[in-house]
Amino acid sequence: MKKLVMLGVLVLTLVANGAMAQETLRLLTWKGYAPAKLVKDFEAKTGIDVKITYSNNEEMIAKLRATRGAGFDLAQPSQDRISFVQEKFPVYQPIDYSRVNTGQLVTSMVDAVKRNTAVDGKGFGVPHCYGTTGMIVNQKLAPGADDWSDLWNPEYAGKISYRLKRPLLIATAFGMGEDPFALYDDIDAYRALMKRVEKTLIDGKKYVKNYWTSGDTQVAIIQSGDANVISGWDGKGWTLHKENPDIDFIAPKSGALGWIDTFAIPAKSKNLDAAYKWINFMLEPENAAYFTNQEGYGTASSGAIAFLNDEIKANFSRSFPPADLDNIKWHPPVPAGFEKIEAKVLDKIKAAK
């Protein structure tokens, strides 16, 4: 028995040593946000081992909430989903902007993110990349689809797909000619609007092929021809366009929804140095440009434009004529309690016939 215990202790120490030997950065991010080449470069340059966990906004909040901000050294939530979470469950710590190389970033974007993620006057986010949610359309099979309202247009019956999450409710409201962001300070009016949105989407449900649930299923459903008119992210639409010129990203007439994804540091981050190093590394012009060339999303790095492919620049001017560019609706911070209203609406739509 003694031998067994000794053996156990020995094994445990070995395992613990193995894990401690190298400095690590535990990164909680989205698929595609940590390209393999950049991870390798970063590891070679700093000797820090990067451990990546893929997630989305909802799961990031749930994961960090469960551990009260432990388990990860750096996370990448969208800027509109930080302040209300931070107010309720303090899972992040304020950013020390003096440690971020803000000189290489677009100043207006840094300021906007700082303001939108602020709690008690302290900013909690550094912008990483931005993009829009709009529509991805197979223009050969569904010509003319160019607005959110086409997501419940009988003309495309059986070939429509979208992700049943909060951005869709916002998009539907815009497609109905309303402005949901203007109601962010009036919860009762917002609740009433969501009721109308619910009715529109339930009435239009019979035209929907299926709801996509992730970046991968989003691409698969239009690539396979199961759907021709879907909601989608610009980067994904442009990647699809490269393979099949019939498919492209379209900024809806009533306004594409703009999002900015950030770097935010969990409250119990164990390796702040590595976190700041990663932030600065990812936003170096060449690295940021590599990410954008790869994924198609815009970057907060101001110098990156010199390293972008022509194709990436072409995407942007093709999908965003000046009028549509001006019409992008940037997500303001979500007020507390709104997601509860939306979650119920989403449940009702999913359960409806």
Next chain:
Amino acid sequence: MMKKPRGTFYLLITPVLLWLLALLVIPHLDMLYRSFRFETDDGLWVFSLNNYLAFFEDQIYWLTFVKTALYSIGVTILAFVVTFPVAFFLTKVVAKKYSSFMTLLLLIPIWIGELVTVYGWMILLRDNGVINSFLINIGLIETPIVMLFTSFSMTVGLLYISMLFMIVPMMSALDSMDDSLIEAASDLGASKWTIFRQIIIPYTTPGIVSGGIIVFMLVIGDYVAPNILGGKSSLWFTEQIYNKFLASFNWSEGAAFGFLLLLLSSSIVWVALKLSGQKLDKVGS
């Protein structure tokens, strides 16, 4: 001499007990506690039954549960219908040396993992997938049959992942049955249907019931197949629990719904045991 095995016994049992305590008992107690906590509009946390009442007050919740439960019962019955001939074939018809190999083949889907098999079914069933392409190529149909993202594809997925758990207990029940019972009944002039109904079924009931319980519990608690294969109208109760935790950040209500799922599905199993006249300890063996 008596003391030594005792020491070893405690040494061996401690990890199991710690495991159960840390990973099962404590989290469940925490969940139970959470399920009674309710946040008032003023942001105060009070002790309340509101989380449980929410389930009964809002039609969407209990209706989803009823739908999920009925569907799960249906899948369980289907699983029996589909797998009984297979179990009978493997234990009574095929020679012993082949049957163990064939049983091994049945295990293969379990090795692969649920998510991957579910994606496999997507490739088979989609509009321009394997099955539709084949049917169009041989000229049987002209336009693809819509199979994916329907109740059909969801049922297929649920059956596929749960079938094995029906077959194994039935096979062990059938295995222990003496073939001479069937022969005797046959000699006495019983028809095949009578033999099936009066000899085979009563003998294998414990196996059927224990298989049924496992399949029912697996299906009602499944998340992957309804979510991926079920399409736009397949709101499964587990998905609502997931949404409570992840979309509306309402962990208390999510915890209450989790316990309701446990309680309600257990009571359905209890009723099924009563109706079939089985005892849990007999079925469990």
